[in-house]
Amino acid sequence: MELNFNSERPIFQQIAEGIEDSILSGVFPEESQIPSITEFSVQYKINPATALKGINLLVDEGMIYKKRGLGMFVAQGAMEALGKKRKAGFYEKFVASLVKEARRLGIGKEELDVMLEKGFSEGEKDKEGEVVL
Amino acid sequence: MNKKLVPSFRFQLADYRFGILIYYTVVLSLLALTFFTALLHKGVVISSGASAASVVFLFVCGLCAFKENFGMSLQNGVSRRTMFTARLWVTVGLSAGMAILDEALSRFFGFLGEAFLKDAAVYSTLFDQIFQGGWSFGEVLLLSVTFNFVLCLAASAIGYFITLMFYRLNKLGKILVGAGVPVFFMVVPPVLEVLDNAIFGEVLQRIARRVMGFLLPLLFGGVPNVIGTCFALFLVFSLFAWLLLRKAVVK
Amino acid sequence: MSIQIENVSKGFGQVRALDGVSAVLEENKIYGLLGRNGAGKSTLLNIVTNRLFADSGQVLVDGQRVAENDDALSQIFLTSEKTYYPESMKVKDAFRWTRNFYPSFDEAFALRLAGSFQLNLNGKIRGLSTGYASIFKLVTALSVNTPYVLLDEPVLGLDANHRDLFYRVLLAKYGEKPFTVVLSTHLIEEVSSVLEDVVILKNGRVLCADSQENLLARGYAVSGTSSLVDSYIAGKEVLSVDSLGGLRTAYVLGKVEPGELPQGLELSRLNLQKLFIQLTNEEGEK
Numbered sequence: 001m002e003l004n005f006n007s008e009r010p011i012f013q014q015i016a017e018g019i020e021d022s023i024l025s026g027v028f029p030e031e032s033q034i035p036s037i038t039e040f041s042v043q044y045k046i047n048p049a050t051a052l053k054g055i056n057l058l059v060d061e062g063m064i065y066k067k068r069g070l071g072m073f074v075a076q077g078a079m080e081a082l083g084k085k086r087k088a089g090f091y092e093k094f095v096a097s098l099v100k101e102a103r104r105l106g107i108g109k110e111e112l113d114v115m116l117e118k119g120f121s122e123g124e125k126d127k128e129g130e131v132v133l
Numbered sequence: 134m135n136k137k138l139v140p141s142f143r144f145q146l147a148d149y150r151f152g153i154l155i156y157y158t159v160v161l162s163l164l165a166l167t168f169f170t171a172l173l174h175k176g177v178v179i180s181s182g183a184s185a186a187s188v189v190f191l192f193v194c195g196l197c198a199f200k201e202n203f204g205m206s207l208q209n210g211v212s213r214r215t216m217f218t219a220r221l222w223v224t225v226g227l228s229a230g231m232a233i234l235d236e237a238l239s240r241f242f243g244f245l246g247e248a249f250l251k252d253a254a255v256y257s258t259l260f261d262q263i264f265q266g267g268w269s270f271g272e273v274l275l276l277s278v279t280f281n282f283v284l285c286l287a288a289s290a291i292g293y294f295i296t297l298m299f300y301r302l303n304k305l306g307k308i309l310v311g312a313g314v315p316v317f318f319m320v321v322p323p324v325l326e327v328l329d330n331a332i333f334g335e336v337l338q339r340i341a342r343r344v345m346g347f348l349l350p351l352l353f354g355g356v357p358n359v360i361g362t363c364f365a366l367f368l369v370f371s372l373f374a375w376l377l378l379r380k381a382v383v384k
Numbered sequence: 385m386s387i388q389i390e391n392v393s394k395g396f397g398q399v400r401a402l403d404g405v406s407a408v409l410e411e412n413k414i415y416g417l418l419g420r421n422g423a424g425k426s427t428l429l430n431i432v433t434n435r436l437f438a439d440s441g442q443v444l445v446d447g448q449r450v451a452e453n454d455d456a457l458s459q460i461f462l463t464s465e466k467t468y469y470p471e472s473m474k475v476k477d478a479f480r481w482t483r484n485f486y487p488s489f490d491e492a493f494a495l496r497l498a499g500s501f502q503l504n505l506n507g508k509i510r511g512l513s514t515g516y517a518s519i520f521k522l523v524t525a526l527s528v529n530t531p532y533v534l535l536d537e538p539v540l541g542l543d544a545n546h547r548d549l550f551y552r553v554l555l556a557k558y559g560e561k562p563f564t565v566v567l568s569t570h571l572i573e574e575v576s577s578v579l580e581d582v583v584i585l586k587n588g589r590v591l592c593a594d595s596q597e598n599l600l601a602r603g604y605a606v607s608g609t610s611s612l613v614d615s616y617i618a619g620k621e622v623l624s625v626d627s628l629g630g631l632r633t634a635y636v637l638g639k640v641e642p643g644e645l646p647q648g649l650e651l652s653r654l655n656l657q658k659l660f661i662q663l664t665n666e667e668g669e670k
Contacts, residue, residue, distance in 0.1 A: 005577055008652050010597075038559025045551045046577045047414055048559055137454045140484040148470075204468035207435045209485035210457035379452075383435040383468070 003044050011046055015054030023063065023078055024086070030074050034064065061085075137211045141219035145202055149194060149227060156190050157234075164242050172249060184235040184260070184281045188288045191228065195292020199300060203381065213378050220293070221371065228285035236278045264356055276356055283363035290370040297377040300384075385411040385446050387432060387460075387532060387564070392441035394427055401427040403588040404441070411531065412562035414578055416596075416656075418570070419585035420664050425568045426464060428585070429534050433462040445532070458486065462534040463521035469509045475520055476505040479527075486528050494527035497553065501546060514541035522550055526557055534566040539574075551578055576656035586664050600654050603662075604640055607633040608649040616649060623662040635662045 001018030003011060022028045035043070040051040055072065058064040063078040102112050198220070206216040260277035268276065299307055329337040352362045387409040394402040402424045409415055419425045430436040432443050434450055434457055442449055445456040469478050475498065483489040498505055501519045509520055518540045525533050539547045555578065558565065569575055582599055584591040592599060603623065606613060613625070613632040623635040635654065645651055654662075 003577075005573075005655075010653070011577060036559075038556065041559055042552050042555045044577075045548070045555065047580045048555070049580050050577070135454050136458065137485065140481075143484065144481060201470035205470060205481070207433070208462075208468040209482065210433070210454065210460060211485065212434060212452040212454050212457060214452055215454050380437065382437065383430065383466070 003046070011044075012050050012054035012057070015040065015044070015046075015051055016057040019055070019058060020063070020082055020086075023074055024082055028074050030076050030078055033071050033073050036071060135215055135218075137209075137215045138219055140209075141206060141211045141216055142222050144205060145198070145216075145219055145223045146226070148198065148202065149223075152190075152194060153227075156187075160186060160238070164238060168242055168245060171246070184232070184239065184284070187231045187235050187281070188284045191231070191285045192288035192292040195224075195289040195294075196296045198293060199296045203300075203378075204383070207383055213381065217375055217378055224286060224289045224293075228282050228289060231285055232278050232281035235281055236274065240274075276360075279360055280356065280363075283360050283367065286367040287363040287370070290367045290374065294370040294374040294377070297374050297381070301377050301381060385531070388444040389428070389432065390442050390444065392428070392431055392438045392443065394424075394431060394436065394439050401588050402431070402438075405585070405588070405590055406441075407583050407590055407593050409532070409564055409566060410581075411564055414558065414565045414580050415567065416572070416575060416579040416582045417566050417568040417585070418572055418582060418656075418660055419568075420570065423585040423664075424588040425585055426536055429462055429464070429536050429566070429568060432534065433457065433460055435462075459530055460532040460534065461486070461525055461528045461530045462536065463525045463538070464536040465540060467509060467517055467521075471508075471510050473509050474505070475503060475507055475509060475512075478509055478520070478524065479505075482524055482528065486530060488529040489524075490527045490529060494523055497523045497526060500549060500553075515543065515546070518542055519546060526553055529561075530563070532564045532566070534568070536568045538567060538569065539571065547574070551575075554578070572660050573655075573657040579656070582656065584660065584663060591663055596656060599659065600656065601639070603635060603637040603654050603659065605633055605635050605652045605654060605658070606645070606649050607631060607652070612646060612648050616646060624665065635659075 001021060003014050003018070005011065007014065009017075019028065019034065022034075023030075028034050034055075037048050037051045037055065040046070040055070041048040044051070055064060059066065059072075061081075063075055063082060064072050065075050066072050098112075102108075107115075202216065202220075205211075206213070211219075260273070260280045264276075298310065302310060325337060329335055351358060353359050389405055389407045389409075392402055392405045393400070405424070405428060417425050417429070427436065431438050432450065434452060437451060442451070444450065445453075445459050448456040450456045450460075473481075476495075479489070479491050479494045479498075482494075483491050495505070498520075501523060503516060503519050503523060507516070509517065512520060518538065519542065522535070522538055525535055525538075539550060542550065554565065557563075567575055567579065576596065579596050581593070581595050583593040606616060608616075609630055610627065610632045613634050617625070617634045617636060621637040623637060625635070626633045635658065640651060
């Protein structure tokens with residue numbers, strides 16, 4: 001995961017999202033241990049309080065749990081829960097801004113539909129490519 | 134006890150290690166050289182021993198002992214007070230050590246001289262050269278060591294005071310003191326003398342003679358007086374040094 | 385447990401370097417002491433460590449006055465831009481002496497860290513380049529293990545790799561056993577992600593002292609067309625306005641109410657660097 005220090009989004013949120021991404025992509029499987037606060041802090045050169053705040057967002061949501069003296073682990077069912085959460089935010093995060101930008105450029109609904117169609121079919125190709133590889 | 138005192142003492146003492154090593158290498162070589170020269174030429178050699186040189190050595194060390202120690206002390210959380218206390222201990226320790234060592238060296242070479250040189254070449258200490266008197270050997274030894282010791286103390290303290298004074302003075306002050314003090318001693322006495330002769334009818338000279346007549350015997354009249362005077366100099370200049378140090382800051 | 389700076393003032397001749405500075409440096413936090421050149425950062429740190437005396441006011445370390453107090457001073461370690469080690473002292477000897485003065489100094493760690501930085505142990509400190517002099521001081525400060533470590537311009541002359549290494553070691557050390565760190569610097573962008581709290585000095589006074597989070601939440605930036613921005617910021621507390629062609633960006637103090645922002649205006653968070661520049665700009669620089 002990469003942090004963007006110039007981003008509009010606070011770093012602690014970026015940390016939380018980075019870990020979410022890693023859980024979704026299977027880098028941190030369920031019941032596996034995630035790096036410690038200090039490791040995050042050193043790796044990304046951020047204050048541990050910032051890393052802690054990011055991780056606590058996930059702890060509050062039940063995605064991560066702490067075992068005293070052992071460390072932090074991905075919760076059972078975190079992947080499914082995250083999938084739901086991301087889907088819920090999908091419209092806000094992607095569709096709304098897509099439509100906004102399309103309006104700004106004068107791209108109509110039909111044109112957008114064509115593009116979506118194209119995007120899906122090329123995505124299929126990529127998938128096949130991955131299988132071949 | 135203050136936990137920075139011992140480290141500060143060790144650090145300031147270590148500062149002298151190299152200098153002392155060189156100094157005594159030179160002194161020993163010179164003493165040995167004089168002795169063997171005397172042995173070969175059967176001549177009478179008078180050596181003042183190491184004690185006078187030690188006084189000069191400690192004075193010069195006093196001149197060099199401030200700036201780097203001060204920086205190191207402040208860098209390492211040593212207060213000025215602790216640094217100064219440690220400095221006093223270093224001065225006392227070194228002066229005592231060197232006074233004893235010098236006495237031992239003088240006596241040792243003196244003994245060699247008496248044993249091997251028929252003319253009884255005189256390896257006398259500074260003390261022997263200045264004071265002649267009917268003391269027993271033990272008394273001479275004690276007085277001589279004490280005499281060397283207080284001389285070293287005073288020299289050390291004066292050197293330290295001078296370097297501190299220059300550290301505290303600004304540029305103008307340094308020039309004024311550096312040039313002013315010699316000029317004062319060169320110019321003022323003759324001018325006073327002329328004025329005294331011309332205007333005051335030698336009143337000043339009479340007063341000066343009175344004061345000197347009273348002071349000189351008191352300060353330098355006998356062995357105890359000289360020892361007391363040196364010790365007083367040590368105390369006074371140490372006090373001045375402390376007054377300068379307690380408000381000194383990094384530069 | 386904290387360093388309390390209480391109403392400290394200090395003048396040099398006509399110049400008022402510090403003017404009634406008060407601040408608290410709490411235990412186990414990483415602070416940024418920020419200010420422009422001549423703002424009084426080094427003077428303040430020198431007073432905190434008894435290298436200079438305050439004209440008035442006082443500094444307490446864990447409740448004890450710091451001036452001429454060895455016990456209080458043994459809790460603090462400051463490295464400054466200037467080097468105060470003797471002319472001929474070698475790096476390894478400096479480590480040995482530091483251990484004498486601070487028994488908590490971890491000499492083995494210092495030697496390892498010096499190795500990571502390729503610092504020559506047999507080199508004379510005064511002969512080191514600016515970068516390596518900084519490295520020597522950093523290695524010492526990271527090994528000394530006092531509860532308060534103050535670093536004045538710590539990365540002066542360091543290349544990108546060494547700066548990176550420094551921040552990592554600092555954070556690893558801090559993660560292992562937290563201590564109070566004060567980073568005094570004007571390289572704000574680079575250091576900002578490491579800081580928890582920030583003290584900003586301007587012309588010898590404390591401009592603000594708060595957590596970075598609170599500080600950044602104090603304001604925001606809006607950009608858009610000149611007319612939109614101008615009408616939006618009317619009546620608001622504006623730090624400054626940048627214009628580029630028809631695009632205008634305004635730095636505003638306060639909070640944006642949800643739904644308050646008109647269409648066509650872009651909202652962005654302030655970052656520490658931006659905020660710092662806006663807060664400390666003098667009239668002529670705006």
